[in-house]
Amino acid sequence: DQQVKQNSPSLSVQEGRISILNCDYTNSMFDYFLWYKKYPAEGPTFLISISSIKDKNEDGRFTVFLNKSAKHLSLHIVPSQPGDSAVYFCAAGETSGSRLTFGEGTQLTVNP
Amino acid sequence: DTGVSQDPRHKITKRGQNVTFRCDPISEHNRLYWYRQTLGQGPEFLTYFQNEAQLEKSRLLSDRFSAERPKGSFSTLEIQRTEQGDSAMYLCASSFKRAVSYNEQFFGPGTRLTVL
Numbered sequence: 247d248q249q250v251k252q253n254s255p256s257l258s259v260q261e262g263r264i265s266i267l268n269c270d271y272t273n274s275m276f277d278y279f280l281w282y283k284k285y286p287a288e289g290p291t292f293l294i295s296i297s298s299i300k301d302k303n304e305d306g307r308f309t310v311f312l313n314k315s316a317k318h319l320s321l322h323i324v325p326s327q328p329g330d331s332a333v334y335f336c337a338a339g340e341t342s343g344s345r346l347t348f349g350e351g352t353q354l355t356v357n358p
Numbered sequence: 359d360t361g362v363s364q365d366p367r368h369k370i371t372k373r374g375q376n377v378t379f380r381c382d383p384i385s386e387h388n389r390l391y392w393y394r395q396t397l398g399q400g401p402e403f404l405t406y407f408q409n410e411a412q413l414e415k416s417r418l419l420s421d422r423f424s425a426e427r428p429k430g431s432f433s434t435l436e437i438q439r440t441e442q443g444d445s446a447m448y449l450c451a452s453s454f455k456r457a458v459s460y461n462e463q464f465f466g467p468g469t470r471l472t473v474l
Contacts, residue, residue, distance in 0.1 A: 348400030
């Protein structure tokens with residue numbers, strides 16, 4: 247039972263353009279969502295989060311959008327930079343709970 | 359460096375041996391988590407502690423696995439009688455959980471386990 251899904255295993259964009267990474271979830275109990283970035287041989291690094299009471303959260307070049315009715319969230323990176331090349335994981339949790347449930351990840355490659 | 363640290367970073371062992379990993383969380387964090395990540399997958403939750411109490415264990419955590427956080431600071435994860443299927447990256451994370459808030463978890467670099 248995959249409660250958080252990232253359907254695109256990979257995404258390639260040109261430097262300076264927008265990167266859009268998508269994530270879908272099935273569990274209606276999830277009420278906060280996070281994006282992590284992971285480089286090879288390192289642990290995931292927290293990027294940005296959003297609570298279910300919001301539909302948008304921005305932090306510099308990163309914006310997360312949440313569509314609760316569609317159970318869908320997306321991460322926008324603009325402008326994309328070569329250093330953004332990494333695997334991006336979407337994660338979801340319940341405020342009353344503890345664990346995070348992760349998607350499978352999307353490998354983003356930003357070409358110079 | 360005040361981030362989450364894990365030791366060792368890599369461990370190669372033979373099937374049937376016992377291994378132990380250590381995690382040192384961010385000092386003011388009251389929650390500590392263990393996850394496992396295999397190739398092509400996202401991290402999967404194993405267990406978590408609030409202070410020294412182990413409050414939840416995943417069904418992934420078989421009876422060969424045991425975790426402790428004796429003084430509410432560092433934690434150890436032991437795997438007894440390792441099997442080849444235990445080969446994975448073991449990730450530790452910590453967070454500070456307030457009464458009514460969600461908690462952003464901060465991850466360590468992981469311990470890569472290879473069971474031959």
